[in-house]
Amino acid sequence: MSKLLEVTDLTVSYRRGFRHPPLLANDGVSISISRGKTLGIVGESGSGKSTLGDAILGFAPVSSGSIRFDGEELVGASAARRRELTKNIQVIFQNPYGSLNPAKPVGATLLEPLVAHRIASGAAATARVEEWLEVVGLPADAAKRYPRDFSGGQRQRIAIARALLVEPELVVCDEAVSALDLSIQAQILNLLLDLQHRLGVSYLFITHDMAVVEHMADRVAVMHRGVVVEEGSARDVVHAPTAEYTQALLAAAPSPDPRIQQARRRERTAP
Amino acid sequence: MNSVRAFLRKPLAVAALVFLVVVVLACLFADVLAPYDPIAQDLAAANSLPTPAHLLGADTLGRDILSRLLFGGQVTLSGSLVAVLVFLVFGLTLGMLAGYVRGVLDVVLTKIVEVLYAVPVIIILLVVLSVFSQNLVVAMVTLGVLGFGGLFRVVRATTLAASGELYVKAARASGLSHGKVLWRHILPNVWGPVIVQVSLFAASAVLVESGLAFLGFSVKAPDPSWGSMISDASQALTRYPWLLVPPGATIALVVLCLGLVGDGVRDSMSRDGRAPARNTGARAALPDRDVPETNDSALLSVRDLSVGFGRGSDTTIVVRNVNFDVMRGEALGIVGESGSGKTVTARALIGLLGSGGRVLGGSITFDGVSLGTLGRSALARLRGSGIGLIPQEPMNTLDPVFTIGSQLREVIRRHDRSSRRASEERAVELLELVGIHDPAAVLRKYPHELSGGMAQRIGIALALAGRPKLLIADEPTTALDVTVQQQILDLLVELRHRFGMALVLVTHDWGVLADVCDRAAVMYAGEVVEEAAVVELYERPLHPYTRALIAANPHGAVPGEPLPSIPGQVPPPTAWPKGCHFASRCALATDACREAPIPFVLPEPDRGSRCIRIDALVGEA
């Protein structure tokens, strides 16, 4: 079966005024995602993870390379086609406080994609919104309330509903749980996994947390300075990393088990 | 809609708006309302003070002042309106365009506005009037053109900020076109600032118009305008000063009211407009039975500490009955989810709660001395020398306009009272201590020239300058990448051992806790729910929250399987229940848990827990 998404040799550069050379935020990145599967992208801040997600969504200035979605080339696609494709490629951002317009009731925000894609209108659309609010675990009257009435975790549920109610095939989750507390993070991760099982959606799951990526992803790509330094099954990358950078990253992430962590510290700092 | 309601709650601004509406309507209908012809002279009434016949008196030629004010207002207000319309059209369209399209257009427009901004406005108006004699319309159009920069800047900045918002990106990802995005998501942000700017500009337009009229560049005598009435009045200043009052006061009031409306709109936008919720859980802090008095062998002993924000009956308790001890040289972690009160607790320890925050009860004993009995200045002296604080956002906690050296030396001199030379040497020594390889160069740098990790090392050096016995670090590595976090934690561990310092480390990260701390206090909804040595805590938690939180960690869970998550969410301080704060999410909760506050008990030596069903918990395991 062919891949849902295939990114080949993607290069994205940002101009930085005339004094500096352009910044290569993505430098020859190649990744692929199968249907219904999750590709995790890990790396430290500034490594180009969000840029990759943005390029797939059509928000980043691609200078070369190819992005094939379901066989269709996205690099150079027209703005109109891009807009159509938002039905198939959706996104969930990190900051649950910024990604919902504070001046609009939640229902209005959720109706937007349905109306933009002429999927439903009027009562049918409203019913669909309410149905999705229930799916993500919010009361139906949430539609009438404003984002400020919700906690961070609840807002992230709303963002998930907005992304998934057009039933996309791919969702870019850019640090979707990084701002959440542990107990809420677990709820959201469970929700995302559940939806994947039910809908067969694929995730590009961007995070800087090794434990989260191991839990969520089938395959993992590790990024460093705009380059994929290692790609493999989640298990291999986390438990038997080959790239030096991946090893350093794993070594630096502390374990919550004090015995393990303190043993690691002793080992590391012993002369 | 909320901001409209918030505006209506401001009596002064509403009164100002009403006044303006009345003035505008009165001038508009001057033909009907004015009791006299504004230029009709009645020498018998000349120089009359206010009388029933002439409500505001009459001028030196016996013309009725009220009538002149009403008709004069037509001139002044219509002139100002012209300026405002030009201002609005240019400022709004060009500002939104520049902010949304960006690129070259933005650069060019911004430059033009920068030049317009620097132009001396009145002078240019005079230049215009010297050529177009007595043509106030041209002058007011010019005023609008010269002034639109103020609106342009605000609209552009708002548009720029709004289009950078994630929700705009999300709307685009939802498939909305540029036009729709502008209309639905950006314009609603813009119109608030626009009203503010328009009212402020209208105020200055009224002032400028009447100033020009005062100088004689408006209507020709004998027709009135507000400014020319002042100039007429000034002719009779010594004999008949009353004449000054009506036109001057009218102009001042109109301008004042425009300002008040502008301020009112701005304030009602900045606040969310909701009445603050009352604290249902606010009650006197009660001491816990089971906890012994201050521990004399401890370096820091906190008992029944409660902290609230707000005044009087509006006080919201956010930290309640916190107990813990820190032994000399020991590292205590305060761990919990955001909003649980970790930062507030840490800041209460050094008396830096900020405005509105105060300690409501309990005691803090440091090194044998109760901090409650120390005066403000003694407490200030303890800061830095007894207790050092390592901040969360290292970059924001340095003064941007002083060099690192200057800031470090100032702190050193404060504590050591040493000479310039000695403090310079100590500064170098401190930087070497925190692992900076080229201290001399770093001392000359400004904060913005540092990386995040470097800035945090400086933050640590500043905290060490007073040779404290206790370091408090509030999420010192949360803003950093893991590899940099590891370096900073290594440094903290090393320094602590080297100087035998005790450490209170605030974190939400169980990995950081495990890495650095000996003991931990777990906070939930303003309370310490469990305290124990970190190994014990992790392996055998004695509170349902601790246990559930550790289980929810994806670390070591079976990939792809649902994580045992905690249902529901943390109640905010305004919604704390009477009984156990965790009861609504606790699998073991019974009615007893909900009835009364749960005491902090010591189920085992050196362990504390705020749960009445510890037995059930242990039995389950």
Next chain:
Amino acid sequence: MIRLLARWLGTSALLLFVVSALTFVLTALAPGDAARVILGKNGTEEQYQALRLQLGLDEPLPVRYWNWLSGALHGDLGVSIYSQQSVTDIIGGRLAPTLALVVGGLIFSAVLGIALGIASARGRGRLSKVTDVISLLGVSIPPFWLGFILVTAFAVALPLFPATGYVDFASSPSEWARSLVLPVITLGVGGVALIAKQTRDAMSKQLSLDYVDAMRAQGLSERSIVFRHVLKNAAIPITTVLGILFTGLFSGTVLVENVFALPGLGGLIVQATASHDIPIVEGVALVFALVVVLTNLVVDIINGLLNPKARLA
């Protein structure tokens, strides 16, 4: 710093060009012929022709502007239409009262405004409200009206100061000072309001930033925090506003000099405007534009010294 100066140079050149070219463009745009407008209905044909020649109206616009510009670069701003005196000389003779007035106004508003601003930023609540009221009133009262009120109170009812007129410093320093008191207050009140509000806002904003608490935690004294650190940071926006105020005060002289009959530039340009003496209007406008340009330079330099980030830019 270099970038800042280059930027300043660009803006300044553009500004001076716009202001100086404006009269030329406007005369071309004005309905009818400028010479006719100036002479009004009573001018004879000879006068009209002579004036056209003097204004250079027989030449095309760019040539006219170029002639004027090359003269201006040598300090020659042409001659007054009425008195035939050199514009440069007329302006030179009018400079002193305006400078005295503006500098006095700046000192008055800066000292009072900054003091009030600092006090209300540090004091809780009440003083801050007072500042709010003062600043709202201060910018609402028309300055020319305030001038007459002050005259009525302190020159007529209570004759402490002269109502109008100007005394040379050379002839009597004390009378000179007395003649300036009311004008300076009239001119400066709006400035006090502006500066007090800006200072208060800038200080409050700084006081709410994290570094202030961090310094408290390091044990620094409140005095050092407020007067060394917070004030220096707040000085950056305050300097910018002082610059705006300074040029604003220059414009304010147009009204205030008329109220107090001071023989300065503000009065000059108003008279010239009323009588369409375009060369004088043009000359004074140029002087004002120069003041703006130089003020911006000073502000840029001061801010560059205060703000390390600007210095690098």
